[in-house]
Amino acid sequence: MSVSQIFSAHASTGNSGGAPFPYVGVGQTNGTCQYFSLFSSCLSVTNARVLNGGLGAIINASESGNNGNTEGTAFSVSWRTTDNPNIWSGCCASGDKIFFDVVLHGHIAFAGGANALIRVAAQRTGVPCQYWATNCFMWEWYANTPPPAVPPYNNDVLSVLCPNTSSCDQPLDVNGPINGIYKRFYLDSSIFSNSGPIEIQITTLANSALDRSYATVDFGTTGYYVGILDVGWIHQTPPVAPTIASGVGTPNGAYTGSIHPTVCWNGVSDIGIITQYNVQIASDSGFSNIVASKTVPEVGAAIDCYTPTATTFTDARYFWRVNDNDYLGQTSPWSSTYNFYVDTTPPTAPVLTSPANNVYTNNNRPTLSWNPSTDPGPTPSGVNSYFIEVSTSASFSSYQSNQIPGTSVQTNALAEGLWYWRVKAIDNVGNNGPWSTVLQFTVDVTPPSTPVLQSPATGTISTSQSQTLSWSAATDNFGVSSYTLQVDTSSAFNSASLITRTITGTSYSLTLSPNTYYWRVQAVDLAGNVGGWSSVFTLSISDFSLTVTPNPLNVNTGTSGSWTVAVGALFGFTGTISFTDNVPSGLVCTSFNPPSVTLTSSVTGAASTLSCSGPTNQYSVTVTAGVTGGPSHSQTATFNSQDFTINPTQSSVSTFMNTLATTTINIGSLASFAGSVTLTAAVSPANGFGCSFGPNPVTAPGSANLSCSGPAGTYTVTVTGTSGSLSHQTQVTFTVKGFSLTASPSSLTIAEGRTAQITIQATSLTGYSGSITLSSNLYCATVTFSKPTLT
Numbered sequence: 001m002s003v004s005q006i007f008s009a010h011a012s013t014g015n016s017g018g019a020p021f022p023y024v025g026v027g028q029t030n031g032t033c034q035y036f037s038l039f040s041s042c043l044s045v046t047n048a049r050v051l052n053g054g055l056g057a058i059i060n061a062s063e064s065g066n067n068g069n070t071e072g073t074a075f076s077v078s079w080r081t082t083d084n085p086n087i088w089s090g091c092c093a094s095g096d097k098i099f100f101d102v103v104l105h106g107h108i109a110f111a112g113g114a115n116a117l118i119r120v121a122a123q124r125t126g127v128p129c130q131y132w133a134t135n136c137f138m139w140e141w142y143a144n145t146p147p148p149a150v151p152p153y154n155n156d157v158l159s160v161l162c163p164n165t166s167s168c169d170q171p172l173d174v175n176g177p178i179n180g181i182y183k184r185f186y187l188d189s190s191i192f193s194n195s196g197p198i199e200i201q202i203t204t205l206a207n208s209a210l211d212r213s214y215a216t217v218d219f220g221t222t223g224y225y226v227g228i229l230d231v232g233w234i235h236q237t238p239p240v241a242p243t244i245a246s247g248v249g250t251p252n253g254a255y256t257g258s259i260h261p262t263v264c265w266n267g268v269s270d271i272g273i274i275t276q277y278n279v280q281i282a283s284d285s286g287f288s289n290i291v292a293s294k295t296v297p298e299v300g301a302a303i304d305c306y307t308p309t310a311t312t313f314t315d316a317r318y319f320w321r322v323n324d325n326d327y328l329g330q331t332s333p334w335s336s337t338y339n340f341y342v343d344t345t346p347p348t349a350p351v352l353t354s355p356a357n358n359v360y361t362n363n364n365r366p367t368l369s370w371n372p373s374t375d376p377g378p379t380p381s382g383v384n385s386y387f388i389e390v391s392t393s394a395s396f397s398s399y400q401s402n403q404i405p406g407t408s409v410q411t412n413a414l415a416e417g418l419w420y421w422r423v424k425a426i427d428n429v430g431n432n433g434p435w436s437t438v439l440q441f442t443v444d445v446t447p448p449s450t451p452v453l454q455s456p457a458t459g460t461i462s463t464s465q466s467q468t469l470s471w472s473a474a475t476d477n478f479g480v481s482s483y484t485l486q487v488d489t490s491s492a493f494n495s496a497s498l499i500t501r502t503i504t505g506t507s508y509s510l511t512l513s514p515n516t517y518y519w520r521v522q523a524v525d526l527a528g529n530v531g532g533w534s535s536v537f538t539l540s541i542s543d544f545s546l547t548v549t550p551n552p553l554n555v556n557t558g559t560s561g562s563w564t565v566a567v568g569a570l571f572g573f574t575g576t577i578s579f580t581d582n583v584p585s586g587l588v589c590t591s592f593n594p595p596s597v598t599l600t601s602s603v604t605g606a607a608s609t610l611s612c613s614g615p616t617n618q619y620s621v622t623v624t625a626g627v628t629g630g631p632s633h634s635q636t637a638t639f640n641s642q643d644f645t646i647n648p649t650q651s652s653v654s655t656f657m658n659t660l661a662t663t664t665i666n667i668g669s670l671a672s673f674a675g676s677v678t679l680t681a682a683v684s685p686a687n688g689f690g691c692s693f694g695p696n697p698v699t700a701p702g703s704a705n706l707s708c709s710g711p712a713g714t715y716t717v718t719v720t721g722t723s724g725s726l727s728h729q730t731q732v733t734f735t736v737k738g739f740s741l742t743a744s745p746s747s748l749t750i751a752e753g754r755t756a757q758i759t760i761q762a763t764s765l766t767g768y769s770g771s772i773t774l775s776s777n778l779y780c781a782t783v784t785f786s787k788p789t790l791t
Helices: 209-214
Strands: 003-008 062-065 069-080 097-110 117-124 137-142 156-160 168-174 183-188 198-206 215-218 225-234 254-256 263-266 274-282 290-297 303-306 316-326 338-342 351-354 359-361 367-371 383-391 400-404 408-410 417-427 439-443 453-455 460-462 466-471 480-488 499-503 507-511 515-525 537-541 543-549 553-556 561-570 575-582 596-599 605-613 617-626 632-648 652-656 661-670 676-684 690-694 702-709 713-723 726-744 759-765
Touching (some): 351 417, 575 605, 652 702, 676 690
Parallel strands (some): 359 439, 553 632, 652 726
Antiparallel strands (some): 274 290, 383 400, 383 417, 480 499, 561 605, 575 596, 726 759
16 A cells, blocks of 8 residues: 555644543654644533533524534634644545544433434535535534434544433444554545645534533543544555465464464554455365455554364364455455465374383382374374373372483383382374373382301201202392302302302202302392392302222233222211222132221221122223212223233245345233233254344333344244243244255365366255356455356
8 A cells, every 4th residue: 555645634622630632642642633624623621611501501603504503612622734734745546545544532412302422424624514515524523413414424533422312321442453542434536536736634513502502512521532643644555465364373384283273464554454364264275165264354463364163173284364445445465375274184003112111120210211103184184292200100190201302211210119100102293192001010129138047057967968958038128039049169169169159049959069059048029129148158068089090000911909999078078988800700809908997087088998809801890989978979990900911023034145134023912901011032953053132122012023044944032921920932943045066076286387176066945946157266366167157
């Protein structure tokens, strides 16, 4: 809306004792006025009149008109364009509007059928406005009866305050929404042929003596006032479109959980004065399906809102827009299209995960956890947070609470006892989902009492390896869950042999090898609180040791050997130990000597002897030492009745005379024999044939070389091996081959330079066959052989 000129003229009447006129504008301060009135003076406090006691008392002018009735002007306030001629500059084109703002706050009363009139008239200066005139505009408020209708009343507006009554007493107010206090009047500039000068006049009138006597119009009492305010003219231009308001209503693109969502927009300021706003809400952006709409009157607020309470919005996306109308009947364009989402579907119930239901905990600030909820529906706004309640009451009559965005939370410090908890999800528009299943847990931070060990008594020595340890039950405010038992060979309970068991009862059976043990017990309650350790008891599992020496026992076959069977006390053992044996067939053993021994606290070791003999073999003997009704131990002892064997690698050897021949003599082991065997050789016939051994003696199992040489012939060599009482023989036959030579004559004398002949005869010995090469060694003579080689 464009404005060519606007003049703020503010006139008021009032009583000096009352409140000043409530509107102070440009060019005016309280108690002064800046315009000219019909009285050619400012209507100030000093010349304000209290119009009571009858109008006739203050009539100061009269004129004829208005259908011949006599009018007395009792009170008048006016503004003329001649007072401010510049205001009319640029006015007016066809369609322009002249406007002025009026406020009246007073009182009117009458009796006896009297009447009174308050008139607001816009007219040419000095030309009173008549009812039938078309060149002015008139608004009138009659106390009782309006004047007879005289057409055409083209521009008149009449109001009757107390119609058809003989008396009336009531306030008289002319006001409106402009700044909350005054009423704006519009009229076409064409009424005045689009030119001035004009005046605007507020007048009180009395039409008869009766009126003057019995009618009262009061604008002078404290708190009453009358005024002509802004005056101007405007070109008609449509107002601007509203914009969405910030901080109130449903934001653009936002989600809301309300089934009656509120939309808000900023009020439009326009010189034409906005009269109303038109709001449309649709399910589509083209507004073909409008689900709610309303015309909202302008009430002068900075922000206007619309809540469609008659329409229930379901989950969907919605679009809205708004435009406005002014007093001139003009309509603005539509605003931008805004949208919002309605989400009335609550999120799902969370599933609680930890702590599990009915658990006990020694953490008085446990962390509560749950699986995330989902937010279903066609337009879900999404899960925003979770509301948690923790209570000692299953009905949650009192509770601790928290609201967090995540899926776990640590509680405040909780007292010992049973606690219930539940969680619900809240989505981004505030829809509360259903509560989860209620789970419960018990807080217990007090440990159980210390058990008292009962059996076996501390210091017990027993030969039984099967033991049952027992203790008294511990106590706890919520219940004992289990006991921890520790058994160790170390009083510090830190050895590699430490035994730790978790037991629900108050006794435990176990098998212990011989040793001295320490044991203790502590209780654990349902919440995992661990009580103190009991006192430490000792328990010795006694026994004895058994050794058989030597093992193995090695003897030469045909002799006997003895074992020493020894026992020793372990971990305080006392008692009589008897000996038995299990002898295999072929071995003969004597009885134990002695057959039993007794160990005491002072005699901690003893021995017995067992002697055996048998043919060559390896025997296993089981030696057992036992206590009647007590421990028993066995050991396997090996008895070796030993011997050796003697054999040549070759029993027959052929060789050449006077050449060394060798064969191997093997010494074998029987029953693990490992003794030293001495070898000797006997040659038959002797005849110069000699033998030797290497090495000698021989450790069984082992071997030695038999080396012999001598003249041709056949020889039997008897080899004897001896080891202690053991002696064995073997024989080797040596065949020694060779030949003999004879010369015939065996001697002769040869003269110098002469030749002589000698016959050499070769003879085979012991079946020799082969070539014989002849040679000579003769000094100072030459020898030749007819056959250098003989066969």
